[in-house]
Amino acid sequence: MIGGVLFGSFxxxxxxxxxxxxxxxxxxxxxxVAMGGFGELSIVPNVFTASVASETLLAxxxxxxxxxxMEYAGISRxxxxxxxxxxxxxxxxxxxxxxxxxxxxxxISGSGPATVAxxxxxxxxxxxxxxxxxxxxxxxxASAGSMGIIVPPSVAFIVFAVVVSDYAGVSIVRLFVAGIVxxxxxxxxxxxxxxxLPRTQPVKVAAGGSGGDAGGTGDHGGTADxxxxxxxxxxxxxxxxxxxxxxxxxxxAIPGLLVPLIILGGIYGGIVTPTESAVVAxxxxxxxxxxxxxxxxxxxxxxxxxTASAQSAVVMLIVGAASVFAYxxxxxxxxxxxxxxxxxxxxxxxxxVLLAIVVLLIVGAFIDAVSALxxxxxxxxxxxxxxxxxxxxxxxMMVVNLALGLVTPxxxxxxxxxxxxxxxxxxxxxxxxxxxxxxGLIVLLLVSYVPQLSxxxxxxxxx
Amino acid sequence: MHRSxxxxxxxxxxxxxxxxxxxxxxxxxxxxxFSRYFLNASLAFTSELTVNLAVWMVTMGAVxxxxxGAHLGFSALHDKATGLLRQVMTILITAAILVFLAVLLxxxxxxxxxxxxxxxxxxxxxxxxxxxxxxxxxxxxxGVYRTLQASRAGxxxxxxxxxPSEEADR
Amino acid sequence: TPNAPVYTWDMxxxxxxxxxxxxxxxxxxxxxxxxxxxxxxxxxxxxxxxSAGDPAAGVEQLMNGDKDFSYNSTIIYAGIDPRFGAxxxxxxxxxxxxxxxxxxxxxxxxxxKLSSEFGVKMLGFGExxxxxxxxNVRPVGKPEDLAGIKVRIxxxxxxxxxxxxxxxxxxxxxxSEVFTSLQQGTIEGQENPMDVISSAGLAEVQRxxxxxxxxxxxxxxxxxxxxxxxxxxxxxxxxxxxxxxxxAFQIETNRGLEQQQIDEQSKLMTTTVxxxxxxxxxxxxxxxxYEAYESVWGPDMVRAVSPER
Ligand code: NA
Ligand code: NA
Numbered sequence: 001m002i003g004g005v006l007f008g009s010f011x012x013x014x015x016x017x018x019x020x021x022x023x024x025x026x027x028x029x030x031x032x033v034a035m036g037g038f039g040e041l042s043i044v045p046n047v048f049t050a051s052v053a054s055e056t057l058l059a060x061x062x063x064x065x066x067x068x069x070m071e072y073a074g075i076s077r078x079x080x081x082x083x084x085x086x087x088x089x090x091x092x093x094x095x096x097x098x099x100x101x102x103x104x105x106x107x108i109s110g111s112g113p114a115t116v117a118x119x120x121x122x123x124x125x126x127x128x129x130x131x132x133x134x135x136x137x138x139x140x141x142a143s144a145g146s147m148g149i150i151v152p153p154s155v156a157f158i159v160f161a162v163v164v165s166d167y168a169g170v171s172i173v174r175l176f177v178a179g180i181v182x183x184x185x186x187x188x189x190x191x192x193x194x195x196x197l198p199r200t201q202p203v204k205v206a207a208g209g210s211g212g213d214a215g216g217t218g219d220h221g222g223t224a225d226x227x228x229x230x231x232x233x234x235x236x237x238x239x240x241x242x243x244x245x246x247x248x249x250x251x252x253a254i255p256g257l258l259v260p261l262i263i264l265g266g267i268y269g270g271i272v273t274p275t276e277s278a279v280v281a282x283x284x285x286x287x288x289x290x291x292x293x294x295x296x297x298x299x300x301x302x303x304x305x306x307t308a309s310a311q312s313a314v315v316m317l318i319v320g321a322a323s324v325f326a327y328x329x330x331x332x333x334x335x336x337x338x339x340x341x342x343x344x345x346x347x348x349x350x351x352x353v354l355l356a357i358v359v360l361l362i363v364g365a366f367i368d369a370v371s372a373l374x375x376x377x378x379x380x381x382x383x384x385x386x387x388x389x390x391x392x393x394x395x396x397m398m399v400v401n402l403a404l405g406l407v408t409p410x411x412x413x414x415x416x417x418x419x420x421x422x423x424x425x426x427x428x429x430x431x432x433x434x435x436x437x438x439x440g441l442i443v444l445l446l447v448s449y450v451p452q453l454s455x456x457x458x459x460x461x462x463x
Numbered sequence: 464m465h466r467s468x469x470x471x472x473x474x475x476x477x478x479x480x481x482x483x484x485x486x487x488x489x490x491x492x493x494x495x496x497f498s499r500y501f502l503n504a505s506l507a508f509t510s511e512l513t514v515n516l517a518v519w520m521v522t523m524g525a526v527x528x529x530x531x532g533a534h535l536g537f538s539a540l541h542d543k544a545t546g547l548l549r550q551v552m553t554i555l556i557t558a559a560i561l562v563f564l565a566v567l568l569x570x571x572x573x574x575x576x577x578x579x580x581x582x583x584x585x586x587x588x589x590x591x592x593x594x595x596x597x598x599x600x601x602x603x604x605x606g607v608y609r610t611l612q613a614s615r616a617g618x619x620x621x622x623x624x625x626x627p628s629e630e631a632d633r
Numbered sequence: 634t635p636n637a638p639v640y641t642w643d644m645x646x647x648x649x650x651x652x653x654x655x656x657x658x659x660x661x662x663x664x665x666x667x668x669x670x671x672x673x674x675x676x677x678x679x680x681x682x683x684s685a686g687d688p689a690a691g692v693e694q695l696m697n698g699d700k701d702f703s704y705n706s707t708i709i710y711a712g713i714d715p716r717f718g719a720x721x722x723x724x725x726x727x728x729x730x731x732x733x734x735x736x737x738x739x740x741x742x743x744x745x746k747l748s749s750e751f752g753v754k755m756l757g758f759g760e761x762x763x764x765x766x767x768x769n770v771r772p773v774g775k776p777e778d779l780a781g782i783k784v785r786i787x788x789x790x791x792x793x794x795x796x797x798x799x800x801x802x803x804x805x806x807x808x809s810e811v812f813t814s815l816q817q818g819t820i821e822g823q824e825n826p827m828d829v830i831s832s833a834g835l836a837e838v839q840r841x842x843x844x845x846x847x848x849x850x851x852x853x854x855x856x857x858x859x860x861x862x863x864x865x866x867x868x869x870x871x872x873x874x875x876x877x878x879x880x881a882f883q884i885e886t887n888r889g890l891e892q893q894q895i896d897e898q899s900k901l902m903t904t905t906v907x908x909x910x911x912x913x914x915x916x917x918x919x920x921x922x923y924e925a926y927e928s929v930w931g932p933d934m935v936r937a938v939s940p941e942r
Contacts, residue, residue, distance in 0.1 A: 016552055017541030017618065018559040019534035021525075025563040043699045045571045045599050047683075050690035052521050053514040053595070056807045058488070061520065065489060161809065166680050171813040270818030272496055273810050279492040305482035306527065313481070313524025314533050320521065321563070323685045330682050331643060368535055410539045463813065499783070499804060510788055510805045577697055581751055586712040587790035 003334040006031040006325070020371050020411075021314075025321035031328045044324050051323030052316055055275060056162055056172070060155050060319075061312035062278030063110035066259075067118065068308040069282055070108060072296050073289025075256035076118040078249070079104040082257075085249035094130050095140060095194035098123050102144035103187050106151035107260035108281065110158070112369075112406040114311070116145035116417045124422045131200040134424045139407070139432030140197070141421075142414035143190055143440065146403040149369060151183035152176030153263055153278065155315060156369045156399045163326075163377040168391040172274045173267050174463040178392050178454040182400055182447045189439035196435060255288045268461070315370055322374030335378035342383045349387045353448050356380050357401060364405020368413060372402050389451070396447050396454040404440045407433055477530065477605055481523035484516040508587035515585060515595040522567075522602030529560075529609040532618065541618065549617075557614035564603040564610065571599030637865075641674045644702035647688050647709070649679050651832055653890060654704045654852065657759060657883030661702075661854075664875035673871065675702065689713060695855050696752045704852045704883075706761055707744070711789055716747060719934035722923065723795045724916040726849050726940055727909075729763075729888060734941045736851075743937030748853060754861040756876035759852035759883040761826045762891050766847070767839040767902065768822030769815065774843070774905045776800060776918040785811055785823040791926065792824075795847075798919050815839060826850060828887065831894040836901035844895060844906045845915065854880055 010027035014020065025044075032040040051057075070076055083101035087093050101119050109115050120141045127137035149156040157175040164170065263281050266272040272280055289296035296304070329335050346352060359380070363372050377398070384394045406414040409430045419426045447453050492513050495506045528534045541552050575593040583592040644661070646654040655677065662675035683700060684690035689712040694700040696713075711718030720740060726732040741758060748755040766773060770782045779801040786792040788805040796803035804820060814820045815838040823835070824847070830836075854876050861869065898904070907915070927935055 013559055014537050015540055016555055016559070017536060017538045018556050019536035021534055022560045022563050023536070025566075026559045029562060029566050040699075041566050042570050042573060042697060043694065044566050045574045045596065046690050046694055046699060047685050048567070049518050049574075049596060049599070050687035051685035052518055053687070054517075054685070054807075055510055055514050055805075056809065058492070058513060058517055061485065061517070062489065062492070065485070162686070165686070165809055166682055169809065171810060173810075173813045173817075267819075268817060270814070270816075271500065273806060273814060273819055276492065276496045279489055280496060282489060283493050301486075302478075302482060305485050306478045309481040309485045309520050309524040310527040310531060310533060311524075312485075313521045314528045314535065316517070316521040317525040317528065317534070327683060327685075330678065331676075333676075366537055411535070411537045413535060462816070499802065508790060508793060574693075577693070581696070581713060583693075583713050586715065586788065587793060 002031050002035055002328065002332045003337065005034050006328050006332075006334065010325070014366065020367050021317040021321045024318070024325045024371060024374075028321070028324040028328050031332075035328075035332070043327060047324045047327050048320040052320045054162070056158065057316070057319060059153075059158050059172075059275040059278045060110065060315055061308065062275060062282055063153050063155065064114065064312045064315070065304075065308040066278055066282035066285055067109040067111065067114045068304050068311065069285040069289060069296070070256070070259070071118045072300060072304055073285050074293045074295040075108075075259070075285060075288060076101075076105055077122060078253040078293075079256045080119055080122050082246075082249040082253035085246040092195055092197065092199075094123075094127055095132070095197060096191055098127065098140055099144050099187050099190045099194065102141075102147055103151060103183065104256070106145075106147040106183065108153075108256070108263070109148050110153040110155040110278075111315075112145045112148040112403065113413045113417045115148035116141050116414050117421070120145070120418055120421045124418065128422075132197060133200075133432070134422055135428040135432035136197050138415075138418040138422045138424060138429040139436060140190075140194060142407045142412070142418040142429060143433065143436035144187075145414045145418070146406045146440065147183050147186055149403050149406070150179045150186060150396075150400055152179050152260075153274070154179060154399065156373065156402060157395060158274070159319070159370050159373045160377065160395045160399060163373055164381050164391060164395065166378070167381050168385055170391045170395060171463065174392060174458045175395050176264070176267070176274070177458040177461060177463050178396050179399065181453050181457055182396055182443060185446065185453070186400070186403075186440060186443045189443050190436060193435040193439040255292055259285065318368065318370045319374070322371050326374050326378065329375075329378060335382070338379045339382045342379070343386060347387075349389070350449070352383060352387045353389065353397075356384060356397075357444065357448060360398060360401040361404065361408070364402045365408040366411050367405075368411070369399070369402035369405060372405065373398065390455065392458065393447070393451040393454045397444070400440075400444045400447050404437065404444060407437060407440075473605075473608070474530070477523055477526050480601075481520055481527055484519040484523075488513045488516045488520065511585040511587055512590070515590070515592075518595050519598040519602075522598040523605070526602055526605040526609055529606055529613060532613060538618070553614060553617055556618060557610060560610045561607060564606045567599045568603035568607075571596060571603065575600070637669075637672055637868075639672045639674075640669075641676070642701035642860075643676050643678065643683065644704075645678045645681055645683050645691055645700065646704045647681055647691075647706070648829070649832075652679075652828060653883050653887045654759065654761075655679055656886065657879045658702075658704060660882050661875055661879035664878055665871065668871045668875060669868070673868075692753075692855075695857055698752070698857045698859055700857065701860055702854070702856050704759055704854055706850055706852055708787055708789060708850060710748075710853060711791070713751065714747075715791075715929045716931050716934050717744075718789065718791055718926075719930035720744070720851060720938045721791065721848050722926070722930075722938070723791075723847055723919045724912060725938065726846070727912065728846060731940050732849050735938055738941055739937045743934055744853065747934070748855060749858060752858045753853070753855040754858040756854040756856055756873060757880040759854055759880050760887050761850040761852055762828065762887055763846035764824050764826055764848040764850055765830065766822060766824045766843040766845060767830060767835055767841065768843075769818075769838075769840050770821050772841045772843070772903055772905045773845075774907050775911050775914055783819075783821045785814070785820045791922070794922055794925070795919055798922060799915070811835075812838060824848075827891045827894040827898070831898055836898055840902055842898055842902040842904045844904060845912065847915070852883075 006027055009030045010023050013023035080101045083097045087096045105115050105118050124137050124141055158172055161172045259281055263277045266277045381394055406412055415429045419429045491509045495509045544552055575596045578593040644658055646658050648654055658677040665673040665675050681688050681691045688709040692705050695703050707717045708721055745755045768782050776799050779799045783802045784796050785806045786803045793803050
């Protein structure tokens with residue numbers, strides 16, 4: 001009964017247009033009152049603060065901060081330049097540059113939309129100038145950005161580790177390492193899909209064109225009042241630097257390329273925990289921005305902090321509200337009932353996994369990855385564990401599944417960001433997404449049914 | 464103009480209440496790593512400070528999110544609706560957000576009072592716990608204002624990461 | 634009686650389903666149901682699931698009536714009010730006999746009284762047991778052996794101070810990251826009751842075990858006090874007797890298991906059991922803490938927990 005009230009009111013609120021975090025929170029409040037009157041609501045601030053004040057989840061704001069700093073510092077632009085120097089010269093080279101650059105940036109960013117925002121403001125205009133239709137340029141960026149939560153570090157893996165701990169223990173580090181091979185697979189699949197993109201003749205743009213305007217469309221926009229504008233890269237910059245050649249681009253990108261080494265190497269080498277690695281990465285990026293590239297002025301620190309705290313809060317508010325939602329699920333043992341119902345349908349592992357995939361694809365179309373993990377790990381993880389799937393594979397499978405949700409309408413964060421950067425209607429992005437979605441689906445099926453893809457590397461490295 | 468001045472003060476207050484805790488948390492966390500590895504002395508007490516300050520960062524950051532229309536949601540039906548239907552939907556969305564903020568406000572104050580009564584303080588450095596819990600009612604008050612403001616504008620910007628909305632450009 | 638009230642209560646334990654805490658809580662639930670003729674239903678949740686995994690927030694729920702029962706360590710209560718930490722003082726009791734004598738001659742009453750101040754009816758003590766040390770650097774048998782070892786501790790000030798005094802490098806960390814961090818060397822040691830050391834399989838990533846009984850860690854079986862007072866005298870009897878039975882069962886099971894676990898783990902790690910003389914040296918090393926903490930714990934609690942020697 002309460003389960004009906006909880007999920008029912010959640011979906012009504014969501015469809016009405018209430019932001020996901022508030023839909024979760026209000027649905028939980030309605031259910032609490034239905035359970036035992038207004039007094040039950042005293043649980044809300046208690047669970048909200050308990051969930052938000054978590055040492056493990058503190059990694060999320062830190063990784064977001066690191067990503068924002070890296071964009072201000074000019075690290076992302078130099079990674080794009082390097083990718084361009086590596087593969088830019090070939091046919092469809094620029095499309096491959098997008099995927100390679102997104103992979104680089106995914107290795108330093110923990111979120112999908114941050115990845116799209118970081119490289120999209122340079123690469124979407126460049127793709128369009130090179131003859132790609134806006135719908136293909138934006139959908140390619142949106143899809144490539146979904147590697148952000150698969151390739152470590154990953155906000156989604158952190159949340160999965162926290163939520164799944166009630167059913168099975170798995171460390172964040174193991175999940176991070178497990179995401180590497182699937183991330184590479186997705187990159188390869190996206191490259192394959194991009195080879196079929198139609199292209200017209202490149203458009204010649206006069207030097208010193210509209211770059212200044214494009215500069216304002218990164219994720220710097222509007223979160224802090226006043227202050228001078230950041231220095232997000234413009235589309236033309238890419239063509240100018242492309243001629244530098246591999247050695248020069250590589251040299252300039254080294255500080256950026258060191259970030260994944262600091263994060264994974266720091267954790268693997270036993271120097272820092274995942275949360276600490278994020279803060280070390282942020283400080284490192286800041287030092288690079290201040291003293292190596294000199295693209296960050298001390299005054300910009302305030303803007304960086306405000307931007308990063310707002311971006312973090314958008315995720316963490318969902319964590320807090322979803323935890324209250326999860327409280328209602330737990331006390332009413334709703335997840336157990338749904339899990340049992342799911343297990344009652346079939347005992348065929350192949351079918352159960354397929355069922356989980358379909359459920360998460362539908363869920364991922366409407367809600368973000370963090371909400372989906374809080375809502376559905378308690379229902380799906382016990383079922384898959386019972387069916388004999390290992391917890392690492394479950395984590396990778398759910399995260400890849402929800403990474404596809406980032407590019408599935410109606411609610412696909414990466415689509416929103418890409419559309420926002422390119423200033424094209426959302427529907428245009430959606431039209432171009434099909435080949436990339438198909439590529440992602442193939443990878444999803446592979447990681448779901450071949451546990452070695454997730455487990456091989458962490459087992460090899462002994463995590 | 465009077466209103467734009469107060470608006471600017473409010474914005475700065477929100478930004479500072481989110482950014483300063485964030486800066487403190489990041490600096491303390493970094494100093495902890497640094498001292499553990501280079502001074503061989505970890506500041507074990509710092510984790511209670513960092514995790515609790517996160518509550519301020521999150522609630523005030525969420526207010527900025529309301530201000531910027533950055534909270535993620537499914538806006539397709541609301542965007543398509545016109546006329547009276549749209550107005551009704553706008554009111555319902557506003558009401559829903561306000562309900563959650565009201566719960567955080569009322570029961571957050573309740574929780575603060577309980578913590579003041581029991582004298583709960585963080586275990587290592589003894590900061591009164593209610594100072595952290597205060598983020599909920601304070602954030603809720605700011606949030607109510609920003610919600611009403613967004614409601615008057617019809618929730619026009621509702622995407623993510625403070626990206627300008629694709630809707631706004633149609 | 635046909636009109637007697639029917640209850641559905643929630644209880645949490647901090648650890649998982651394989652723990653003696655959970656088994657005792659289940660036994661508590663069964664006894665309540667049986668003795669009340671099915672009127673008292675108790676649902677048990679593991680892993681602090683009702684407070685997003687945060688035990689201190691869970692104790693707050695118990696205190697303000699959002700939750701009905703819990704097993705929580707006094708270490709967690711000390712996060713709300715440091716007086717609860719008196720019984721966790723370092724090297725306070727040599728063994729269970731000494732702990733039992735202190736508990737039976739005033740400590741239990743003192744904790745009942747203290748809990749009552751916070752709206753918790755204490756239905757007796759269970760026991761997480763004595764906390765032991767594991768590490769990867771060297772066998773630890775005297776204070777100097779701890780020099781510079783990076784030890785993960787609970788996030789309570791007293792533990793930082795203990796390990797500082799002993800010359801170690803204490804650090805806090807979420808328990809879910811402890812195994813990997815020990816494996817990778819981010820930390821070199823940790824301290825916990827034997828049950829945790831054993832069930833987390835820490836021997837896979839730790840070389841040395843020290844059975845030094847350095848902190849006694851009792852569990853408060855707490856019930857929300859308003860709820861307790863709202864019960865009829867007969868129902869209070871049922872609850873109190875069921876609680877006493879559950880606590881006795883938990884302690885007996887835990888102690889039996891602990892010896893078995895020490896025997897097993899000794900085969901997997903080099904094991905040091907410090908002599909009385911060595912323990913005296915540890916105790917001397919942390920003596921200044923007692924002076925510093927007496928004002929924190931308060932004279933009543935200090936007197937109540939002091940060993941009967
Ligand atoms: Na990533
Ligand atoms: Na979606």
